[in-house]
Amino acid sequence: MEKPVTGTRKVFMTGNETVAWAALAAEADIMFGYPITPQNEIMHYWTRLGAKYDRGFLQTEDEISAGFTVCGAIIAGKKAFTATAGPGNTLMQEPFSMAEAMRLPIVAIIQQRGGPSSGTVIYSQQEVTLTTYGGNGEGHRIVYSTASHQELYDYTIKAFNTAWKYRFPTFVLGDGYQAKMREPLEMYDPEARNLEIIKPSPMVGLPGQIGIDREPQHLCNIYSLEEELYDVVLKVQAEYDGIIPELVEYECRECDDAEILVVSHGVVSRSTDDAVMALRSQGIKVGAFRPITLRPFPSQKLREILRSGVKKMLVVESAYGQLVRLLKQEIYGETVPIETLLMPGVGIIDADIISKVKSLIQ
Amino acid sequence: MTQPVMPKTWYVPSKPHKFCPGCGHPLILKALGEAVDELGIQNQTIYGCDIGCSLLSWNFFAMDSTQTHHGRTTPVMVGMKRARPELICVGYMGDGGGYSIGSQHLVNSAIRNEKVTLILANNTNYAMTGGQLAPTTLPGQKTETTPFGRDPALTGNPTMGPEMISSITGDGAYVARGTVAKYRQLKGFIKKALQNQMEGNGFSFVEALSTCPTNWRTNAKQTWSWLEDEMGSFYPVGELKSPFRKED
Numbered sequence: 001m002e003k004p005v006t007g008t009r010k011v012f013m014t015g016n017e018t019v020a021w022a023a024l025a026a027e028a029d030i031m032f033g034y035p036i037t038p039q040n041e042i043m044h045y046w047t048r049l050g051a052k053y054d055r056g057f058l059q060t061e062d063e064i065s066a067g068f069t070v071c072g073a074i075i076a077g078k079k080a081f082t083a084t085a086g087p088g089n090t091l092m093q094e095p096f097s098m099a100e101a102m103r104l105p106i107v108a109i110i111q112q113r114g115g116p117s118s119g120t121v122i123y124s125q126q127e128v129t130l131t132t133y134g135g136n137g138e139g140h141r142i143v144y145s146t147a148s149h150q151e152l153y154d155y156t157i158k159a160f161n162t163a164w165k166y167r168f169p170t171f172v173l174g175d176g177y178q179a180k181m182r183e184p185l186e187m188y189d190p191e192a193r194n195l196e197i198i199k200p201s202p203m204v205g206l207p208g209q210i211g212i213d214r215e216p217q218h219l220c221n222i223y224s225l226e227e228e229l230y231d232v233v234l235k236v237q238a239e240y241d242g243i244i245p246e247l248v249e250y251e252c253r254e255c256d257d258a259e260i261l262v263v264s265h266g267v268v269s270r271s272t273d274d275a276v277m278a279l280r281s282q283g284i285k286v287g288a289f290r291p292i293t294l295r296p297f298p299s300q301k302l303r304e305i306l307r308s309g310v311k312k313m314l315v316v317e318s319a320y321g322q323l324v325r326l327l328k329q330e331i332y333g334e335t336v337p338i339e340t341l342l343m344p345g346v347g348i349i350d351a352d353i354i355s356k357v358k359s360l361i362q
Numbered sequence: 363m364t365q366p367v368m369p370k371t372w373y374v375p376s377k378p379h380k381f382c383p384g385c386g387h388p389l390i391l392k393a394l395g396e397a398v399d400e401l402g403i404q405n406q407t408i409y410g411c412d413i414g415c416s417l418l419s420w421n422f423f424a425m426d427s428t429q430t431h432h433g434r435t436t437p438v439m440v441g442m443k444r445a446r447p448e449l450i451c452v453g454y455m456g457d458g459g460g461y462s463i464g465s466q467h468l469v470n471s472a473i474r475n476e477k478v479t480l481i482l483a484n485n486t487n488y489a490m491t492g493g494q495l496a497p498t499t500l501p502g503q504k505t506e507t508t509p510f511g512r513d514p515a516l517t518g519n520p521t522m523g524p525e526m527i528s529s530i531t532g533d534g535a536y537v538a539r540g541t542v543a544k545y546r547q548l549k550g551f552i553k554k555a556l557q558n559q560m561e562g563n564g565f566s567f568v569e570a571l572s573t574c575p576t577n578w579r580t581n582a583k584q585t586w587s588w589l590e591d592e593m594g595s596f597y598p599v600g601e602l603k604s605p606f607r608k609e610d
């Protein structure tokens with residue numbers, strides 16, 4: 001069968017279409033999903049492309065089922081994924097927590113919409129807390145917050161690789177703007193860039209006769225004793241902590257001599273970049289820090305920057321303090337004052353950030 | 363004294379099993395084990411169990427197995443089957459798991475005629491959590507959350523699972539209700555429900571009337587009488603839908 005993407009191709013498409021192509025390029029086998037705006041077109045493109053490239057799809061009865069069918073397919077050894085938003089993300093926390101417990105490399109694309117509740121179908125950054133720490137667990141997850149269509153392509157491929165390499169649930173945290181906008185990007189065949197695609201492997205239905213060649217697999221996520229669970233959680237925590245240095249990703253812009261550091265993530269960081277350029281041209285010593293991984297958080301790098309002469313930090317997000325909370329817990333002990341520009345559920349442009357920064361230096 | 367022979371697909375290191383004395387679950391699981399033995403499908407069958415007392419069977423079989431969440435065994439097995447159709451995927455759950463918290467999964471996978479086999483133990487209560495009302499609790503039956511007896515005016519009538527499933531599944535589905543009081547018949551139903559999946563005909567569902575002396579607070583005689591008389595007269599036993607010819 002021909003490869004869905006060969007060589008490198010310049011394209012102009014929506015983020016949702018980009019994700020579908022990236023999942024194909026990442027050799028995803030099957031998608032399970034339930035309609036919710038703004039992620040619908042991931043399914044729409046996947047069903048059409050999947051028919052051509054022999055990939056599976058099932059529209060389930062709800063998001064609980066979509067998450068659990070993904071778990072089942074992964075246990076069976078297939079690269080399965082889902083996509084959701086808002087209330088669907090809420091429902092999927094149950095299967096996500098099973099995936100966390102059983103180390104199932106589930107991949108989910110989250111296209112954030114406004115909340116709480118049904119909110120809007122448009123845009124927000126209000127699913128940060130849910131995506132990083134949702135479920136009744138310890139947040140043993142990996143969350144990439146993308147800012148452009150190129151990144152949607154790159155990080156969707158990376159999400160499958162990260163998930164199957166480390167066996168932690170892995171999320172691509174986009175939003176309605178990224179989902180629906182059209183942008184230019186380069187699609188490429190990962191192999192042509194020497195990017196190894198990690199192969200999936202089954203946990204059940206293994207070769208060999210049970211009792212003769214091998215023992216049966218007995219997978220579980222419940223324990224009889226407190227101490228048993230304690231040992232399991234500590235072991236997983238240690239593994240998670242161990243891979244943090246390999247996983248954390250961030251971007252710094254003009255951080256070296258910055259006196260004001262603007263921290264933002266996802267699509268908002270693009271406005272931040274524009275604002276920083278404009279402010280620098282006016283001689284204002286401002287820099288930008290953008291965590292790409294929200295889980296694990298690049299706290300060490302941020303601490304270093306804060307200690308290199310930053311006088312004030314400005315956290316900017318389309319939510320009422322979800323990034324702020326995440327950041328505060330990660331840089332506990334640093335004394336740089338934190339200012340905020342919090343605009344839940346609405347877009348933030350460079351002018352918003354420029355005027356806020358100027359108000360801080362008066 | 364000779365011990366009763368265990369099915370080959372029972373996992374010996376996990377025996378004796380953890381169910382209460384007089385419980386119906388291990389009888390259903392014995393029927394499943396013998397059916398798998400007779401069909402010779404131990405190595406390609408994947409067993410999934412719910413949360414409920416069915417959980418106690420997470421390492422019951424010498425088959426690849428996975429435990430899931432309360433009510434979610436159906437979608438896990440559906441996902442598995444969709445991903446690897448060559449596997450025989452069997453989900454095992456209680457009446458609470460199947461008919462209450464997981465009912466949307468049961469109904470919709472039945473409508474989609476998913477090629478999985480589901481076995482549901484009807485013991486007329488939520489056993490693992492201490493004996494509360496289940497969708498299958500009989501009218502007048504006392505449970506911890508219906509201490510004066512189930513009043514259908516307040517909590518509706520018992521769920522008639524196989525009747526519902528047989529009316530919504532398409533051609534090729536196999537639907538039956540058996541009882542641990544008629545072991546051979548129950549095993550026959552389970553075997554056909556497995557065969558039906560092997561042949562790729564359609565959804566396969568067996569409800570098994572089961573016992574829970576612990577929460578019913580019954581002695582052996584009362585337990586059997588509740589199963590055969592009270593449950594037996596309310597829930598008709600037999601095949602409701604079958605793609606197999608009668609003499610098969």
Ligand SMILES: Cc1ncc(C[n+]2csc(CCOP(=O)(O)OP(=O)(O)O)c2C)c(N)n1
Nearest residue numbers: 413414415432456457458459487488489490
């Ligand atoms: C989401 C969720 N809600 C509630 C529970 C608690 N719970 C565990 S078992 C159970 C009921 C089991 O009843 P049933 O499915 O009939 O199985 P049985 O124990 O009777 O065999 C409940 C409510 C849970 N584990 N998960």
Ligand code: SF4
Nearest residue numbers: 382385415489574576
């Ligand atoms: S509580 Fe009831 S269903 Fe559960 S193991 Fe005991 S007898 Fe069986």
Ligand SMILES: [Mg+2]
Nearest residue numbers: 456457487489
């Ligand atoms: Mg029950």
